Amino acid sequence: MLISLHKQVALVTGGSSGIGAASAIALAQAGAAVVVNYRSGREAAQRLVEEIRSAGGEAIAVGADVSSEKEVEALFAETVSAFGRLDILLANSGMQRDAPTVDMSLEDWNQVLQVNLTGQFLCVRAALRQFRQQEIREAVSRAAGKIIQMSSVHQLIPWAGRANYAASKGGLDLLMRSVAQEVGEQRIRVNAIAPGAIRTAINREATEGEAAKSLLELIPYGRIGDAEDIANAVVWLASDAADYVHGTTLFIDGGMSLYPEFRDNG
Ligand code: NAD
Secondary structure, three states: OOOOOOOOEEEEOOOOOHHHHHHHHHHHHOOOEEEEEEOOOHHHHHHHHHHHHHOOOOEEEEEOOOOOHHHHHHHHHHHHHHHOOOOEEEEOOOOOOOOOHHHOOHHHHHHHHHHHHHHHHHHHHHHHHHHHOOOOOOOOOOOOEEEEEEOOHHHOOOOOOOHHHHHHHHHHHHHHHHHHHHHHHHOEEEEEEEEOOEOOHHHHHHHOHHHHHHHHOOOOOOOOEOHHHHHHHHHHHHOHHHOOOOOOEEEEOOOHHHOHHHOOOO
16 A cells, blocks of 8 residues: 655644654655644754755745644645645644642643643644635545644543643543544544654653653553654555544554553552
């Protein structure tokens, strides 16, 4: 099976680092023109764009805060003005502000919800509004548009000390499935990916040194994931090879959500 995203345009939010950056590269390798959105990593986003271009791909970098309605609208407008349309949204931006609930500030609660959940809503809504204006190009893709939302195993597994993050990802699950139920008949596919432990900036402390050893006890497959493990699935989910996949969360976690602590207990 050959996966091709030629003649398609992909927008990756939070695309300047980690899973977003690996996905931007993989989408470009599959033939898509890619918009790399960044919040703070302007130089990293520009380097990524150069890397994609020097490999023969098409890409631009666009700054925007996904929790700002105005900036999200400008981001989508710039995407369409650069490449004429949008076929794939990878809503990937996310953040953590950890604290025990008893000590968590309202600001830390609000900020995480605004980026991880409201930001996803704003990007999904903007993508749906764009898809609505486009014709389906059967020769390119059977779908009018594809949305992939980056969730986490913590949409399922509770996470002490990170109630804001877990609540945002739990909310994402029902956001994704409700939107999928709503727009399926328009041939818009909506899915999510729930990564387990992937080595990136968001979890550097937990994935290095001694901490990595205890983390491995939670991963039956016995290794910490790489951003490319997720990027490969992004390309597949965005392609017509996954055309009948709709309203699903794909857990990519080396088995973390199998609750391996119960192997010898419970
Ligand atoms: P990362 O920190 O490298 O990526 C997060 C990206 O989101 C960064 O590029 C950051 O600039 C961007 N971002 C943050 N706030 C933003 C805002 N307001 N507007 C626009 N962009 C913003 O870490 P990552 O691991 O690559 O995370 C990517 C996604 O994967 C996140 O949604 C995260 O919750 C999810 N995830 C990661 C893991 C993991 O183990 N790394 C596990 C589960 C889920």
